[in-house]
Every structure is written in C-alpha cells, then in structure tokens.
Amino acid sequence: MGRATDRRTVVRIDVDGDGSVRRRPDTLSAEEPFEIRVGPAGPGRRAPLAVTMRTPGDDLDLALGFLFTEGVIRSADDVLTAQLCAGTDQPNTYNVVDVVLAADVPPPVTDPSRNFYTTSSCGVCGKASIDAIRTRSVHPVADDPMRVSPRVLAGLPDRLRERQRAFERTGGLHAAAIFDADGELLAIREDVGRHNAVDKVIGWALRAGRVPLAGHLLMVSGRASFELTQKAWMAGLPLLAAVSAPSTLAVDLAEEAGMTLVGFLRGTSMNVYTGADRITHPSPVPAA
Structure with missing residues (x-):
C-alpha cells in the first residue's frame, strides 16, 4: 500500500538567519495516480472510468464517494464489491480499485470524449462540457431545518487543524470533515486534492449508512x-x-440548492454567502 507521506532530502537555505546552507530530510505529501474501474459482475476486467491524482489512504472511501457524487451510484447498496488491485506498478502500490455494480445499476458511460480524468487540483477538468458537471442531487437540502450558532462555526477551523495529522508533518494536504450542528466531529479525511478529501469523507458516510447527511455540515480547509x-x-x-x-459558481449553485455557504471562516469572523437564516444570531441580519 502507498503511504500518505514520504521523505526526501532537501537543501535548506536560511537567508535571514546565519546564511547557512545544509542538507536535511523533509516530509512530503504523497501523490500517486488512482484508477477507478467499474462494471457489472462476471468474468473479465471492469472498464476504467476515472483516474485521479490522490494521496494514498482511505481509497475505498474515495472510490465510493467519487461514484456517489458523480451520480454513478445512489447508495452503498448499488455496489456489490469494491476491491483494491495491485495494478502493474513495481513494487505493487494498489493504485487501482475494481468496483462491481449491482445488477440493476446501469454502467456509467466510458466514452473517452467524456472521461473523468482529474488532477489533484481540479475535480472536473476532464469533463467534456459544463452540462456534464451539473449532476443533480435527489436530496432537498433547502428543506433542511438545521440551525448552527456562529460560535460553533468559529471553532471548527481549529478543530479541523488539530486532527490534520499528515498536514502537521507536510504542510501540503487539504482536509474535509463532517460535523453535526453542535460542532461534534464525525469524520475527517486528508488528501493532496480538495475534491478527493471531500469524496473520501462522503464515501465514509456512504459506507456508514449516514447519507443523506441532513442536519450536518461539511468543513473544508x-x-x-x-x-x-x-x-x-x-x-x-x-x-x-x-x-x-x-x-x-459555488455561490450560484449553493443558492440554487438552498444550501448555506460560509467562506473566510477564520478567527471570530466569517462571510455567509447564501442561506444566512441557518446561522442563529441574536442580532437581525441587515436588509440587502
């Protein structure tokens, strides 16, 4: 299995200090390709659907979260098996996952002109058109009565950072976490790609039977x-x-969905771009 971090030798230059130049070991975030193959049960190889650059770890969560958020599956029951494979790398890095879909789940389109190739920085770069990325949710989040206090929200970044173990060693990983309305942390995942970290934590929720995540919030680093x-x-x-x-586009989509979108959540302040009615506060929100 691949590791989330690895060591490399760097030349450390101290300009403002004593001007020293020395070699030292440094811990880096690992980045490796990950191929998701999908198809029905039976003999033969499943068809490649997606390749993403990711940090190894929680790979089954990543695969299931990706398939779910892209609309390929609707629940964990749509997957019969998901198994990591050795692939062709030497030594084996298990950078391939083989996903067998249930009999009533239509196989996804694997036309190369609409491939799902992604990088660690972009989750939609391989899509052939804007229409291909506007996957619609079946969950009416606009009707969710969740309320959360600004004080709870203000404490989330510190709680997120405290649990970013790989980030503490590398400074190079994104994190995504699911909290409840009281600020209790349910799960956190890290990855070199923002979208991968989110897919991993949603994949965890899918396997745990927690989707839809009504009454909960997603915090990203x-x-x-x-x-x-x-x-x-x-x-x-x-x-x-x-x-x-x-x-x-994020603000427009959140508005369309009826979702609350909070940005610049740092220290004791934040910007609420949509859905401000979910944020409880003793002072009234000024009129637009």
Whole structure:
C-alpha cells in the first residue's frame, strides 16, 4: 500500500538567519495516480472510468464517494464489491480499485470524449462540457431545518487543524470533515486534492449508512469551489463552510440548492454567502 507521506532530502537555505546552507530530510505529501474501474459482475476486467491524482489512504472511501457524487451510484447498496488491485506498478502500490455494480445499476458511460480524468487540483477538468458537471442531487437540502450558532462555526477551523495529522508533518494536504450542528466531529479525511478529501469523507458516510447527511455540515480547509458545493449537495449536506473564498459558481449553485455557504471562516469572523437564516444570531441580519 502507498503511504500518505514520504521523505526526501532537501537543501535548506536560511537567508535571514546565519546564511547557512545544509542538507536535511523533509516530509512530503504523497501523490500517486488512482484508477477507478467499474462494471457489472462476471468474468473479465471492469472498464476504467476515472483516474485521479490522490494521496494514498482511505481509497475505498474515495472510490465510493467519487461514484456517489458523480451520480454513478445512489447508495452503498448499488455496489456489490469494491476491491483494491495491485495494478502493474513495481513494487505493487494498489493504485487501482475494481468496483462491481449491482445488477440493476446501469454502467456509467466510458466514452473517452467524456472521461473523468482529474488532477489533484481540479475535480472536473476532464469533463467534456459544463452540462456534464451539473449532476443533480435527489436530496432537498433547502428543506433542511438545521440551525448552527456562529460560535460553533468559529471553532471548527481549529478543530479541523488539530486532527490534520499528515498536514502537521507536510504542510501540503487539504482536509474535509463532517460535523453535526453542535460542532461534534464525525469524520475527517486528508488528501493532496480538495475534491478527493471531500469524496473520501462522503464515501465514509456512504459506507456508514449516514447519507443523506441532513442536519450536518461539511468543513473544508481551502476554498469552496463549484465541485465541492456539488458534492456537498449530492450528499444532502445543508451547509458547506470553508476557511477561504468561494467562487461565483459555488455561490450560484449553493443558492440554487438552498444550501448555506460560509467562506473566510477564520478567527471570530466569517462571510455567509447564501442561506444566512441557518446561522442563529441574536442580532437581525441587515436588509440587502
């Protein structure tokens, strides 16, 4: 199995200190390709559906979360088996997962012109059109009565950072976590890719039978992009919070979904871009 981190030798240069130059070991975030193969039961090889660059670890969660948020499966029951395979790498790195779908689940389109190739920084780069990425959720998050206090939200970034074990060693991993409305942490996943971290934590929820995640929120360590908002909506999450900025498409999609979108969640302040009524506060929200 691959490791989430690895060691490399670097040349350390101290400009403002004593001007020293020395070699030292450094811990890096691992990044390896991961291929998801999908198909029906029976003999033969499943067809490749997606390749993503990811940090090894929680790979089955990543595969199931990806298939769910892309609309290939609707529940964990749609998957008969999901098994890591050795692939062709030497030594074996188990960078391939073979997913067998239930008999009543239609196999996904594997036309190369609409492939799902992704990088660690972009979850939708391989899609052939904008229409292909607007996967619709079956969960009506607009009707979710969840309420959360600003004080609970303000404490989430520190709680997230405290549990980012690989980030503490590398400084190079994103994190995604699911919290309840009281700020209790249910699960956290790390990855070199923002979208992979979200797929991993949603895959965990799917395998745990917790989807839809009504009454819960998703916290991410970076910015809130369109694809992360889409994934949150697919999982039935009524609130997405990020320590950095959202994009215009993320705000538009959150508005369309009836989702609460919080950005720049740092210290004791935050920006609420959509769904401000879910944030409890003694002072009234000023009129637009």
